[in-house]
Amino acid sequence: MTDKLTVSVLGTGIMGAAMARNLARAGHTVRAWNRSHAKAEPLAADGVFVADSPAAAVEGADVILTMLYDGPAVLDVMRQATAALRPGTAWVQSTTAGIERIADLAAFADEHELVFYDAPVLGTRQPAEAGQLLVLAAGPVDAREKVAPVLDAVGARTVWTGEDGAEGSATRLKLVANSWVIATTNAMGEVLALAQALGVDPQSFFDAIAGGPLDMGYLRAKAGLILNDQLSPAQFAVGTAAKDARLIVEAGEKNGVRLDGAAASADRLKRAAAQGHGDEDMAAVYFASFDEQQC
Numbered sequence: 539m540t541d542k543l544t545v546s547v548l549g550t551g552i553m554g555a556a557m558a559r560n561l562a563r564a565g566h567t568v569r570a571w572n573r574s575h576a577k578a579e580p581l582a583a584d585g586v587f588v589a590d591s592p593a594a595a596v597e598g599a600d601v602i603l604t605m606l607y608d609g610p611a612v613l614d615v616m617r618q619a620t621a622a623l624r625p626g627t628a629w630v631q632s633t634t635a636g637i638e639r640i641a642d643l644a645a646f647a648d649e650h651e652l653v654f655y656d657a658p659v660l661g662t663r664q665p666a667e668a669g670q671l672l673v674l675a676a677g678p679v680d681a682r683e684k685v686a687p688v689l690d691a692v693g694a695r696t697v698w699t700g701e702d703g704a705e706g707s708a709t710r711l712k713l714v715a716n717s718w719v720i721a722t723t724n725a726m727g728e729v730l731a732l733a734q735a736l737g738v739d740p741q742s743f744f745d746a747i748a749g750g751p752l753d754m755g756y757l758r759a760k761a762g763l764i765l766n767d768q769l770s771p772a773q774f775a776v777g778t779a780a781k782d783a784r785l786i787v788e789a790g791e792k793n794g795v796r797l798d799g800a801a802a803s804a805d806r807l808k809r810a811a812a813q814g815h816g817d818e819d820m821a822a823v824y825f826a827s828f829d830e831q832q833c
Contacts, residue, residue, distance in 0.1 A: 541687045542566055546599035548592055548615050549633070550578045552772065553659070554605035556666035557632075557692045559584045561603075563669075564691035571595035571615075592619035596627075601688050602652075603630045608781055609639025616646055625651035628685050632657050632673075634716070636785040637706045637792075644704030653681045656703035658712035659693065662773035669693065674708040674715075676700035710789075717786045717800055719756075720779055723820050724803040726760045731827030740765060760821040769818035776823065777816035780807035 543566050547558040550572040558581055562568045568586045571594070572578035578588045589595035596602055596619045606612050612633050616623075629652045631643055640656055647654035655677035665671050673693040677685070679701055689696045700707035733740050740761065747753045763769055783804035790797040806826040815822035 543600040543684075543687060544569065544598050545688055546570070546596040546602045547586075548595060548602065548604045548612075548619070549573075549606035550581060551605070551607075552663050552775070553632075553666045554603075555581060556663065556669075557603065557605060557671075558586050559667070560669040561688065561691045562586050564687070566687070566691065569595045569597070569599065573615075592616070593622040595619070597622045599624075599627055601628045601630060601685055603688060603692075604633055606633045607778070608633065608785075609635035609643065613639070613642060613646060616643075620650065623650050623652065626653065628653045628655065628681055630655045630657045630675075630685055630688055631703070632659055634658050634712055634782050634785065635709065637709055637713070637789055640706035640709050641704060648704075653678060653684075654703040655685055656706055656708040657685075657689070658709055660712065660715055661693075663771065664773060665694075666692070672697065674699060674711050676705065676708040677703040713782075713786050713789050716782050717797070719774075720783050720786070720803045720807075720820075721799055722754070722756055723760055723779070724799075724806055724823055726757050726821065727764075727806070727824035728827060730761060730764055730824050760819075763819050763821040764824050769815070769822050772817060772819040774820050775817055776807055776810050776820050779820040779823075780804060780811055780816075783807055 545561050545566050545568050547554055547570040550570050558568050558570045562585045569589055570578055570581055570586050571589045571592050582588050592615045604612050629647055644654050655675055657673055657675040659671040659673050661671035671693040673689050673696040675696050676699045699711055786800045787797055787804055806823050809826040810823050813825055815825055
């Protein structure tokens, strides 16, 4: 089997566009679609065919990759593509959709005889553009050879979590990982806000923890986006982080775990979005510490 495939990318936001470009650079034929056609058009310069509809995008595809906002959006777009779906096509579902929705998506795949892979990714704009994402994947062993070139083009490493994508084991791991990312980012925002309120130079805090167990590269990177006014373009947007935080809280509730910190983070992200920071990097959760008129 040739390693060069026809890959359909549905959703070309921050992550999807980068993934489409890397797939094209790897020599695959890439057909992309985005709800806002204008946002997908720049991909044409990278050799990507920009389709006018989901059905047109998936025509002749060996592998379909979905990177959309949430589970309902994925199901809606895949339904629009129904007429052009071919039995046996591999579906790499990389949207952070939540545990409950994975079952719905897997059922759709089964109905249309698609080979379903639950395959969310860890990483933001920069690693996505560099093809250095960490792919968390679950799906049947016998078709992994078919999707491997796709996963290799978008990620530095693939961690297999199971053989049945419908069980959502990869999505479960993604939610656990994102709970840490969101908690850390929220804590960073509160640290900077408290430092400002108390008249403390943030650098004195970084100097105090330098080289010790409290120091963290991620903390410094996210704080730098605030301190250097570099929130746009977003690495991982406030609005998307708010959605993921809600999925994390819901997963905890459905499994008998109270996640007070995650719930607070979800509220703060929602508040930052309402203040006008929804499209900025999630570090902008910092602004949720202040009244709207101060932002």
